[in-house]
Amino acid sequence: MDIATIVGIFSCIGLLVVSISMGVGLLAFYDLPSILIVCGGTACATMINYPLRDCLNTLSVLKNAFVTRPITIGEIVTGFTTFSAKARKEGLLSLEQNIKDIGDPFLRKGLQLTVDGLEPQAITEILETEISFQESRHRLGADIFQTMGNFAPAFGMIGTLLGLIAMLRTMDDPASIGPSMALALITTFYGSVLANMIFVPIAGKLRARSQDETMAKELIVQGILSLCRGDNPRIIEQKLHAFLPPSARISIFR
Numbered sequence: 124m125d126i127a128t129i130v131g132i133f134s135c136i137g138l139l140v141v142s143i144s145m146g147v148g149l150l151a152f153y154d155l156p157s158i159l160i161v162c163g164g165t166a167c168a169t170m171i172n173y174p175l176r177d178c179l180n181t182l183s184v185l186k187n188a189f190v191t192r193p194i195t196i197g198e199i200v201t202g203f204t205t206f207s208a209k210a211r212k213e214g215l216l217s218l219e220q221n222i223k224d225i226g227d228p229f230l231r232k233g234l235q236l237t238v239d240g241l242e243p244q245a246i247t248e249i250l251e252t253e254i255s256f257q258e259s260r261h262r263l264g265a266d267i268f269q270t271m272g273n274f275a276p277a278f279g280m281i282g283t284l285l286g287l288i289a290m291l292r293t294m295d296d297p298a299s300i301g302p303s304m305a306l307a308l309i310t311t312f313y314g315s316v317l318a319n320m321i322f323v324p325i326a327g328k329l330r331a332r333s334q335d336e337t338m339a340k341e342l343i344v345q346g347i348l349s350l351c352r353g354d355n356p357r358i359i360e361q362k363l364h365a366f367l368p369p370s371a372r373i374s375i376f377r
Contacts, residue, residue: 196366206350233343
């Protein structure tokens with residue numbers, strides 16, 4: 124569970140609710156036609172922009188912003204130094220008994236390819252292809268939310284224009300101008316809130332998630348190639364530590 128995402132969203136909503144309640148009250152900011160224009164318009168424009176399949180997959184992508192498996196880079200480095208020591212002592216085939224205990228599918232696949240005796244170049248091509256398509260899938264999810272963040276304020280402005288047109292048609296009644304203007308601006312409010320509190324931040328979180336996962340997988344590829352070359356455990360550790368900031372580099376040889 125990503126606490127930062129949950130705390131951020133609920134904090135923003137709480138601040139808005141408290142601020143509105145201290146003013147004119149929550150009911151003054153409720154308008155069903157405005158909600159339909161902003162939410163419905165954003166959803167429809169997104170479906171025009173992307174295939175239906177990708178739009179429906181948005182919900183499965185959304186969970187990555189709230190629930191994620193922590194990537195323990197330090198454990199991966201330690202694991203490869205252990206694998207290297209065992210492989211140099213007992214041979215690469217001895218790692219086969221460790222494969223079933225590995226939870227990461229990508230690492231498990233890389234080790235299986237290594238034990239099966241594939242050439243390092245073939246292993247690299249297979250793993251790099253998987254990383255490339257993972258990045259494409261993750262980028263698509265982030266792009267969809269970014270697009271929704273762009274559409275929401277635009278439909279808010281469309282709703283405002285519709286409200287202003289309706290207001291100008293009743294200019295002969297001065298008492299209706301104020302309330303009509305307030306209703307016209309609510310759609311802009313809805314669009315801005317959805318874009319800046321939900322869609323754009325989630326797109327940013329998904330991009331950050333993708334970068335973390337890509338870095339972890341690139342580290343695994345380097346570890347797999349070092350195993351294939353039979354590198355010394357200390358050398359493997361030094362190579363993989365290059366992916367980490369100095370403060371996070373913990374050596375098992377100290």
